[in-house]
Amino acid sequence: MAGFSGETRLNARAQRLLKALVELYIRSGQPVGSRTLAREAGLDVSPATIRNVMADLEDAGFICSPHTSAGRVPTDLGYRFFVDSLLTVQPLTEMDIDRLRVQLERDGAATELVDKASSLLSGLTRLAGVVTLPRRNYGTLRHVEFLPLSEGRVLAILVLNEHDVQNRVIQTEREYSAAELQQLSNFLSSEFAGREVGSVRELLLAQMNADREQMDSLMRSVIDVAQRLFADDTDDDEDYVIAGETNLMTFSELSDVDKLKELFDAFERKRDLLHLLDRCLSADGVQIFIGEESGYEIFDGVSLVTSSYRAEGEVLGVLGVIGPTRMDYDRVIPIVDVTARLLGHALNPNH
The missing domain is CATH 3.30.390 (Enolase-like; domain 1)
Structure with a gap:
């Protein structure tokens, strides 16, 4: 099979194998070998062909081989291609949406809703949920x-x-x-x-x-x-609520004590994470930062899936989920998207 570079479009066989490899790794957390990949992808091709495609994917930077294993794992670039081109999102059921809507009904202060939203995001995804507080000068x-x-x-x-x-x-x-x-x-x-x-x-x-x-x-x-x-607060330090940080300890790739300490310190300092979340304020829809894409070394190996939440077209803040790059993007993306819409609706003073 002819090789390909990261800039060229992957052919159908390479895409199918990359999709299968990423999904297998997300589920198991173990490097994926060529035999397992052939079985999972359901392709009627020889083991040699599988190995050749994997070698080409590795040369293009989509997968890599850890020192201790002959199997392969996705790189940040591989996850990015998977999320942008291969992912099939699982929409929430009407029942799931109704449950979220009930739990995000407005019956108290905005800060209570933000607490609820961060806990819901954490509970539904089993990752860390983060929500910035609504802009100070919004409302009647x-x-x-x-x-x-x-x-x-x-x-x-x-x-x-x-x-x-x-x-x-x-x-x-x-x-x-x-x-x-x-x-x-x-x-x-x-x-x-x-x-x-x-x-x-x-x-x-x-x-x-x-x-x-x-x-x-x-x-x-x-x-x-x-x-x-009533001064303009645009330069004020905004704040956020985070829930479920300890969920991150259950993932082997984040279980290193020093890595966890640095990550939790970053949550406590807030500055880097707030700067990252601020980049999502002007964006429409769900935004995803995978590993090194964040621009902060502390978030290497970590992904953030975020969305701004709005009321009457005005952006109030950002919410999202933080977890390892090996997260269930197909589940997490719709949860973040729907939660952002429901939180914005609940905070709308005219709804």
Whole structure:
């Protein structure tokens, strides 16, 4: 059989063998030999032909041979070709979707829903589930309260949508008394209740650009406090909830103590994983990072399957599943996709 490179299209026989090899390895975690592969692929070809195809796949970088075995395992490139071209996704049944929908019904704060979603992702996939918290300034403002703290700091308590209560500490230009803050609270609550938080910020920016000399002291105070409260958060550190990290210990390729410690440290630090998840915010549909594709050495040997979740077309955050590159992509992808849709629906204040 003629060889092929990673840039050329694999012929039908090579694709069939690669698909069978990846599926076998995902199930067993053991390197796949040519005899096992021939039996699994159901091809009526000689063992020599199988060996030749495997040699070509190895030369092209789709599979490799571990030192301790004559069998082959998929590389990151092999998994990528499998996911992009060979995978048959198993859609969730209506019963599965209904179960998820019931468990993600909105009956509390957004943070409770995020906790539920991460636990559901972990439980359904037996991997680690991760969900970023919804963007801070999404939703409808219901009420604002302020409490004075020390050194010009103010505790702001926001009620958003029907359920969400958020606490934020802001730094103001001067000290405010409890009476002044109550006056500011009354003004903001009466003027902006029922408005989208993003539009409140735009209205305040417009006021800031007006002639400050014509503003009364109340309005100047409102702008001082509120512009900090409703400031654009795009540079703030977002946060996430992760569940099921210990599931990763059950996979032999991740069971090395040092590897696990580094991975758990990365979850704790959050920075690298957040940067990776941020790359999914603007993408449509399910995104998959396989091993070295993440750009972070700590995630070598690990795959992330992610999707942004949205309400009324606006991206609120990202959720996904973290596991070894040897994961059941056909099951995991639809679970991530459906969970993202249901979480976005549950967080929609108008649903």
